[in-house]
Amino acid sequence: MALRYFLRRLLRMIPVILGMTIIVFFMIHLVPGDPARTLLGPRAPAEAIDAFNLRWGFDRPLHEQFLSFLGGLVQGDLGTSLSYNVPTTELVTGRFTPTLLLLAISGLFAMVISLPLAVVAALREERTPDHVVRVIPMLGLGLPAFWVGILLLTFVALRVDWLPVGGYGATWPDRLIAMILPGLTVAIGIAPFTIRSLRSSLIEVMEADYIATARAKGLAGVRVLWAHGLRNAVIPTVTVLGVNLGWLVGNTLIVEKVFALPGLGALMIDAVLERDFAVVQGLALIFGLLVVLVNLLADVVRASLDPRVQLS
């Protein structure tokens, strides 16, 4: 049943993502800056430029180019990168896991940060701990990611020898360890939203009747908070986390840059700068799919937590 729901959700998003790819296609083509000139430099003679355009088919009118792009898309061919001269898919697969790993770990850290803080804030509503908890995430929002990143590298990575100073790592254990600080940096950026959501929903839940029932059973306070309070309060926060991670999909490039991670974000910005059309279009499509998947995942997690919600 869930599978059918998955497929239906994906099908519903296909037109949206296609629409988005079309917009990106025309936007990147219409933006000033000509890839031949950028790649070959101003000294390249006219013949080299013409040969380049001919080879890549940029001499054809835009709509024709778009049709061939669509044609390729249907067969899963995202075209070839101008600057790397390698099929886009090949270029992207290598950089897929770092980005996904970063998203997953930062989501995890965001929740790990949010749970204790939100609980303290909710239970001490309107007293000092609550105010403090509401101020701390503001820092996460206000300070730029590169600043937090470099701080972590300088004062943590340098001092802890099993933590690498940036870089991705070759083996799987190394990769996970390499993701700790970047994940934390991203989580600090997301936490303000998850804390705020969890705090307000926890306050609301702790007023509910079933909490009084649970307490009336003579259960310990911690059990009531965990099994009944948080179990209900976390549901809306899952969606907030999903939306945040969904947005991060195309936008992790500051952290990728600071921590030297080979992610999709950096690849996209280079492609945009170098007018590497195929990569820009391919990535836009992939980002679209990833955003849909992340939000879909959030809905599924939410449905598993809340039986009242049917995967209709």
Add this chain to the structure above:
Amino acid sequence: MTTPSRSESRKAVRGRRSYSLMIGTGLLGVIVLAAILAPWITPYDPLAHDLDTILAPPSSDHLLGTDHLGRDVWTRLLYAARLDLLIGVGAVITPFLTGTLLGAVAGYYGGRIDLAVSAATDMLMAFPYYVLIIALVFSLGPGIPSIFIAMAIVAWVSYARIVRGEVLSARGQQYVMAAKTLGYTDLRIIVRHILPNVITQPVTYAMSDIVVIIVGVVTLSYLGLGVPPPTPDWGSMIASGQSFMTTQWQLSTIPGIAVVIVGLSFSLIGDGLTHRLRPE
């Protein structure tokens, strides 16, 4: 167990919350005042280079030291407040209005309009945001106009989603049915009846949005797409301070803290508004 005693305790708690509105407006007031009175607070010209005293540490005549061109950091911080607050507040208005309107219409009428708006929001959700920003900056050049347009194009999505949800639930309420039976036009119902009831959410959201935009400008400057030099703005100050982080860390940090304080004041105001406007 919804007993009088419990709702009593809730009111007790809520009473205290009005402080956050006061603290928020107070804080913001101080910042705005400092920005306006900048010429009287500090003698220096924010644009004047003094190549003999570059990267000077904080001292009596330069409270926060000087930047890589010898300009007084404290002065630039104050003048930057003018620009960044303007950008923050200004860039929220269009998305707030368009988003609320579209959300209301989509929520109220449903059907094809709702589908169209939702498709648009979904599409923008998945859109690689900075491809849009770069395209805009290419065609319009860096600076405030492209920031405003970029925000306007993308930022309305959240308002639309929030208001749509609220209007959808409001549509089923009796007071809407009643208004319909009295023969009011749809527009009148939406604007005079539904919106006033649901406006709290988008308004408080706008508060946190202002912060988000100011921080967004910081990131644009970091990418070299922000406010063009020499106009002082926190974003370019943080970005240009970045390569001095290990030697003159204050160049990047202090504007960052300024952004946080502005963020704090707006979110406190947001919280205060939420509780003040939310019906008991």
Add this chain to the structure above:
Amino acid sequence: MTAPVLQVRDLQVRLSSPRGVVHAVRGVSFDVEAGHTHGIVGESGSGKTTLLRAILGLLPSNATAGGTISVSSRQVPLAGGRAKAVDGVSIVFQEPMTALNPVVRVGLQISEAPRFKLGLGRRDARNRALELMRLVGIPDPVRRFDAYPHELSGGFSQRVLIAIALSAEPKIILCDEPTTALDVTVQDQILKLFRRISEETGVAIVYVTHDLAVVAQTCRTVSVMYAGQFLESGTIDAVFGRPRHPYTLGLLAAVPDVSHGRTPLVAIPGSPPDLVSLAGGCPFLPRCSYGREECADGVFSLRSLNRHQSTACIRSDALSGSAPAREAEAS
């Protein structure tokens, strides 16, 4: 005479709020023996729920309390904001839909107390829960064990709540309008269920409601609560048969009696007093047709008329002559 399971002596509860201090409970005393069912009748805002929360030991954080409560002769802590209920006391709420955790299977919610409070293993707790489900009359408990609250009807949910209340092997079950939200036919089954439970398990029941008919049907003794205090207490026959307080009289007159056709209903004029600014004297005075000057000051607490009945009205004898507008149905 077994020792009373519940002893409440001169209970006072004050709640601080922005509008001032609310005197929710002003000197309430009563006892309930094992196997007995005691009813507490009163309009909303009379402080009956705060009384229940006090007995549970779950007063809100802005509450301060005086007097004593003891359950099977153990003192109940009266501090506000406690997170854990006192042993031996359970509660059944009015709204089954909101009183059950929407995201946890009902079976688990019933077996939770046996497992985590009484320390039973997973298997034993499950069997205990199934046993309780049968006791409260839920058909085919094995299948319904894994159901979620929103998948059950109002009646079944209420039975689950009762099973939950029993799951902690309480000495006393407090019921806060448990049947108000149910339709009459289901209400009747639930009331019969309570009576059976009380007889079979010997658990004491305190039944709080505004519905006199329900109290008459299920309770042995009753107290009439108004403005945070008991205006009259006693056996059902005494209090309903020979009401010795104008308020009780008024309540009985306000109950529509289907069997007697269209007798005019007499509503009590005015509305319950504001518990913040309570003047001295009898709190019912402003609405009392028997009121005199001497009712205006002094403290009006219960004084016993005989073994079966006590009242807080100083002019109770003035009522002795007048029978209630009509005979209350003897249960």
Add this chain to the structure above:
Amino acid sequence: MNLLKKRGTIGLALLVALSLIAAACGGEDEEETATTEAAAVTTTAAAPETTAAPADDDMADDDMADDDMADDDMADDDMADDDMMEEDPDGPKRGGDLIFARHRDNTTLDPGAAVETDTIYVLDHIFETLFATSADGASVDPWLASDYEVSDDGKSWTVTLREGVVFSNGQPMTSADVKFSIQRAIDEAAFGFLLSAIESIETPDDMTVVFNTSFPWAPFLADLSVWAAAIMPADYAGMSAEEFFENPIGTGPFLFDEWVPGEYIRLVRNDNYWQEGKPYVDSVTWTQVPDDNTRILQLEGGQAHIAQNVPLNLLDSLNEKEGITATTFPATTVYWVSFNTTIEPFNDRHVRRAIAHAIDQDAISNAALFGHGGPACSVISPAVPFHDPDTPCLESNMDLARAELAQSSVPDGFSAEYLVGDQSPNLPIVEIIQGQLAPLGIDISIRTIDPGQFYSTIFVFDYEIAFTGWTMDIPDPDQKISFMFDPELGGGDSYSTGYNNPEMIELVRAGQTTFADADRAQIYADIQALNAEEVPFIPLVVLDAPFAWSDSVKGLWVNPVGKRHLEDVWLDE
């Protein structure tokens, strides 16, 4: 509980995401690299100015001066080594993996397609060329070639190849391989037109190659040192081109091992390398670390041995850290102001001269270079042949500036837009100039654009003033000078200034076809003087190449055209 705060996340995402671009430019700025001059090819200084090139570090391709030091024969090598580093008692150790943190990845493994400096520096260690820039960057030394003769008419070059040179697959290098490689470069390489002077190539025997040029071409040997003229086995050793460049075979000290795009590229020792005993390290791994601060932290944390593109302002503080050396190698990077002389008022000589007088190069150098470079007077940097130290550049003096402006078409000043690729140290320099021109009534507004767009903007003359510069690729000024002053050559329109001065063009052509050094020196001195007088380009600063490395790295040195000789490096760990 509405919480779809999509918008909130935009900010957050923006915060988290957007950054980067700076990476491309951040890293770039004063990257030392010299780019070979190789005749046609573009400019660039690693420092952008013309191109904004962060991303590609200067599109204009600053390729490498192709091979490296190699004096005439082995003996000189040792000599070059000795003065470069203190000789260790027990001599260089073998072994270890040298980790080189750089800010950008390779784009290809094919020297023909390579256009960016970082790609070229890696390929330099796989492929080699017939001739190479000398250690001091002032001349060309034979490398895969051992000797050469040029015919009297200067149109025929006979080159004899070095004995005993073997490709990494064991196959000996012959004249056929050279003919194939150079012909391929001319036909396919992005910068093949540098060798367009070659008409035909003959191979009389295995060890001799004869190049016939259609006209006498003075910088011919320097052009042969361009990286695009890399020597590879004929017909790609029997493989298809694509297959060959999956795992390229060259004569260089290292051979290709593994490339994970965006992460690292690793070369391992080529045991068949013709220089005995070299390279010392087992392998070199170039890691991809775009952020300046992170590169330095990796150095401090021991995760990298060498870091390039160290921000100038951090060099001194980094040098004080124990275990780390941070300094600059002399480089040929020059930055200047360039005018769009096809539009008002910049076609007026007096306006340009007024601006030249108003600019104070010393102040700029002190404020923006932190002592790692100096003011520039000539367009040819000191480390390049035919640099004229006595170039009569205009004195920085406001009164003279006002006097010049008074004679100009806009006596009471004007406003203009200054186009600059957004990466350090460009922006600060332009901001300083903005301040220096204001008292003259010239109101400068700064238009920063992303480096990827810089070239295509100035190429279509969509600018008034621009921040441009040049880094040498090969040890001969011709490529740069012709590109700057000869509008027809290479389609550069005098480096997009549209400057067209017949006297200057004549000098440039003479410089290309005159063989005697003394005469060429005088020609280039005249060119530098004429520019100083006409100032289509106002030289600003000369930059060195900042590097940092841990003390365990021995024998690291970089010549003025940016060539790293990692075969001479060894690790003392």
